[in-house]
Amino acid sequence: xxxxxxxxPCYDEEAxxxxxxxxxxxxxxxxxxxxxxxxxxxGSRDRTREILDEIAATDARVxxxxxxxxxxxxxxxxxxxxxCDADWAxxxxxxxxxxxxxxxxxxxxxxxxxxxxxxCVRRSxxxxxxxxRFSSKFFYRTLNRMMSEVKFPLDTGDFRLIxxxxxxxxxxxxxxGKYIRGLVSWIGFRQVPFYYERKARMAGETKYPFRKMxxxxxxxxxxxxxxxxxxxxGLGFFAVLVGIFLAIWFTLxxxxxxxxxxxxxxxxxxxxxxxxxxxxxxxxxxxxxxxxLFDEIKNxxxxxxxxxxxxxxxxx
Numbered sequence: 001x002x003x004x005x006x007x008x009p010c011y012d013e014e015a016x017x018x019x020x021x022x023x024x025x026x027x028x029x030x031x032x033x034x035x036x037x038x039x040x041x042x043g044s045r046d047r048t049r050e051i052l053d054e055i056a057a058t059d060a061r062v063x064x065x066x067x068x069x070x071x072x073x074x075x076x077x078x079x080x081x082x083x084c085d086a087d088w089a090x091x092x093x094x095x096x097x098x099x100x101x102x103x104x105x106x107x108x109x110x111x112x113x114x115x116x117x118x119x120c121v122r123r124s125x126x127x128x129x130x131x132x133r134f135s136s137k138f139f140y141r142t143l144n145r146m147m148s149e150v151k152f153p154l155d156t157g158d159f160r161l162i163x164x165x166x167x168x169x170x171x172x173x174x175x176x177g178k179y180i181r182g183l184v185s186w187i188g189f190r191q192v193p194f195y196y197e198r199k200a201r202m203a204g205e206t207k208y209p210f211r212k213m214x215x216x217x218x219x220x221x222x223x224x225x226x227x228x229x230x231x232x233x234g235l236g237f238f239a240v241l242v243g244i245f246l247a248i249w250f251t252l253x254x255x256x257x258x259x260x261x262x263x264x265x266x267x268x269x270x271x272x273x274x275x276x277x278x279x280x281x282x283x284x285x286x287x288x289x290x291x292x293l294f295d296e297i298k299n300x301x302x303x304x305x306x307x308x309x310x311x312x313x314x315x316x
Contacts, residue, residue, distance in 0.1 A: 004089070007090070007092070016094060024103075036063060038080045039055075043069040056309040064308065071302070079305070084167060088107075098159040106194055120156060121155050122196065123196065153193060156193075158181055166184060176296060178302070229289065232278075232286075
């Protein structure tokens, strides 16, 4: 019998965790797979750890990984994939925005299309602000325009089904600043969409406030595109042309008397400000890429595990 794993990262999910587990368990009881649930506790500050340990003590199918601190959603998903030894895995959140009742439909979609991955596309986003919806759409479309190597599906998250082939290739990727939905697209093979209505959070607050959204977006952009470097290089080239044009203009104006360059302090300040802005922008973009290189060169582990539950001795 094929094995199916459900990978669920958790951060401060005490309010929804028990309900989420019961609903996921009830669904898995009716699928024709050998099943397990891998919870990754991403350094939660509430009772998430205690609740997960209680669940694991009563259900041998539940495996738990506790991080030593909060490392982030993407490292938590990465840990779940790396500790998964199943034929299929579904990545979903614990807040019930990704309804576990869709699992049979996703599996059926995969069988019908003979796919290696099914990525879930949000038709709508219940109870989300217009700004969140707008920024999400803007991000995915901008990111795709920046891409030259691979195109990413629009309006998707990490809620998806992947097979053993994709998981095997994913485990070979050693970069630390992972943008997992992008990496799965980059890996390739046959991937098909599944459309669904994204529900509101059952309880708690979003784990992606605006600051984290910006950091997440910058990680995706810097790890998958060189377009920002090309854009600032183009801007720098344009600034050089502007400088050459102004130099010629002021020189000819001095010779032929149609420009009074020595009294043009406004134009001088404008040119200095423009060139200064271009230089700062270019240095800033370069600094972001150098920061990415710095993080990778340090070669620190992506996460640190404090404790595991229900894993066989020596497993992963």
